[in-house]
Amino acid sequence: MNLMEKDCIIIGGGPAGLAAAIRLREAGVRDIVVIERERQAGGILRQCIHDGFGLTRFQESLSGPEYAWRFLEKAVDLNIPLLTETTALKVCPDKTVIAVSRRHGWLRLRARAVVLAMGCRERTRGAIGLPGTRPAGVLTAGVAQSYINIHNLMIGRDAVILGSGDIGLIMARRLTLEGARVHAVLEIQPHAGGLPRNIRQCLDDYGIPLLLEHTVVDIRGTGRLESILAAKVDANRNPVPGSEREFRCDTLILSVGLIPENELSLTAGIELDPRTGGAIVDEHYQTSVPGIFSAGNVLHVHDLVDFVSLEAETLAESVAVFLKNGCLESCPIALKAGSGVSYVLPHTISGTREVTLSLRVREPLKPCLITVRQAGGTVLSRRFAKALPAEMIHLPLEAEIVNGRTPLEVTAV
């Protein structure tokens, strides 16, 4: 049937997909298409009307839509075909993509390379097993943000926020600005999940308390949420009896983590890393299926969109080489997350050129020493004034310091 043949199909028109598409075009790859399920490209940025985007990349503070627009404008200038309102249903290992849309009907596309840029989704109430009743008024931060910023719908008047992820912090401020009362942000960990600047600008500036080592132990109400019961937790994250405190509220916002959205990756038989929830990739951002690449939040959840764009651009350069040569340099050297490091990307490297590692520490460290070891010897160590789990660390690794093919291990103390 009507099979569309392409050099490269990019799934997802958010920051990663757009950046990849633009860089591919700039590298001379003409025959590409971006598949985007929404009416407009831009991804989650479209609902992020707060500022702070682009500080690294553009040295100015942009809102989400403004940041997205910089890429969209370029994509339009470069005449990059955007199949909007089109949902990819399946990616096959042979790089056939099945998609549907109102306008184009049932689509079968095949490409020499596929870029997975589907982003991430939010962890839900059910996923973290919150107890209680199931009233209206319990929603994830992203859904709340979409209702308020895109749909012009006000979700409540009295809120508690569970989880101090960045979107939760942003929503604490957003709700306050719209006249709602935010009683507290509860965080089960002993440290905040979001960026320090968001703690300052979204909580401290508005006098919203951040209760560390706290969680929700009951949700009450039949129709609409009536109250939640919060409790302090011990070192094993179990509630401390007697520490319960009831908050009367009509809204509970959950900001309890993001999960790379890899359903399509699984249909292609791509191997995932249980720690990141994203694909296992080499330094070219190529997955376990040759010719299928992955970058951005679908690969691992980033702290800043600037790095999503950068990662996608690096990916695009590899894809361009892949399309030109039909293959990429092999990456036989494994990279492992050692003690103190929750994950490190990429999973394998070639050892023949400089790569930038992305990693996160398990716990706040001040100061922090990151060490890369190979065969028992230290090949690189770098000291940082501090390191937080919320902030991704980027560590350039020069080819010269890698010896042979034995695995590298990255640790943090």
Next chain:
Amino acid sequence: MECFDVLIIGGGVIGNAVARELMRYKLRLGLLEKEPDVGTGASGRNTGMLHAGFSYAPGSLRAKLCVEANAEFDRVARELDVPFRRTGKLVVGFTEEDRARLLHYKAIGEQNGVPGLEMIDRKRMDAIEPAAGGNFAMYSPSSGILNPFLYTIALAENAHANGAEYFLEHEVLDSRHEGRVRRVVTTRGDFLARWVINCAGLHSGRVSAMLGLPGHTIGGFKGEYFVLDKRAGEGVNIPIYPPPRPDGGFPTHATPTIDGNMLVGPNSLWTDDLTDYTVTRASLAELIEDGGKMFSRMKPEYFIRNFAGIRPKRMDPATRRPLDFLIETRDDAPGIVNLVGIESPGLTSALAVARMAVRLLATREPLEKNPLFTPLRKGILRFADQDETTRRRLIEENPDYGEIICRCECVTRAEILAAIRNPLEVATVNGVKNRTRAMMGRCQGGYCQTRITEMIMEECGKAPTEVLLGKPGSTLFTGRVRP
């Protein structure tokens, strides 16, 4: 005020089955339901099993009606166009003690007329389901799985299409004789009827008293569940039950749903509050521990949701021993058909229960056949279940099939619209969910809930403050952010 021939109190699976069976006759029938949708109580909060009937006391209504309704369910599922799979069931055993209990159930089942029960060895188990634990099992080929929401909705829609009138969000407050008819007082006005049928499920004891038949004690038997991701359900094709406990009940187990998820549960505890669907932290911990022993994929990465259901058990007020279903008409209570304590296997037995209620009514008043009655009903076509050729054709015929609204469950705009335009005029978010599976997947509506609420507002002409999640008062919005 117009007078109904029959008013049914309660829109669970029983009320709707009775309505559907009564529409075979020329009657003016109304159904009163306190919630904004049908099937929101015990009918929708269970394991979704079509039970075979091997664990109910021989001679009981539970046994008789379960076996009767089980036998006809393939035809019923076809008539009502509802998903159903006769999977069979394995009750596994490890020890000789287990074997004795399984043989006991087999004997009871055979007495009840359950077809095809057999004890099978490990070799046969491997042929049926290699993943099942245990050294031997009782195999029950007539057990199956169904979607309890869709079955209840289908019964309601079929009754409605045959002329039954539905009054949702009408909570019954009181009832009294008025000459030869009864007045039923609801939160939204009064109704008159010659017959009132109590199908109030969890509230059947209270409604019975309201109808002048006091003295029934209903105990709430609560069970909590985890819903697991479809990935956890891959390859699990048959419900596998652990060996029964010495008291005859089953410990926490893992059951595949007709949609491919897994349910882990239920635990079991008594509750006095028949409306308390709280899932407690302690119960969740218990389910994680007990469920983990039964099912290796009982892990947080597969958690989608948790919920509680309550079974209305009619109990002897003195001994508090559970009693059988009560389905009766009485000389001293003219115009009333009383159904009390219809709990598990109520979902399985619903149509047999309904026929019995109709027979009782017919012994007191001749019923005239409705020649226009049709037992057939069409459900909403599921795009996700169609083959490629059908999907292509659907999109060509109607572009709304080309717009995926729910990504996780692959539900299209066409299906969401069909659900919003449902014949019962249910306009809640959960109404759409239970009809289409949108928002039931792993992102729990993170992607699609916002557009579904927009579609509800647009289609039903509702203001933001009028949109309900499910229950009365479950408003989603306080208004617009900006005028």
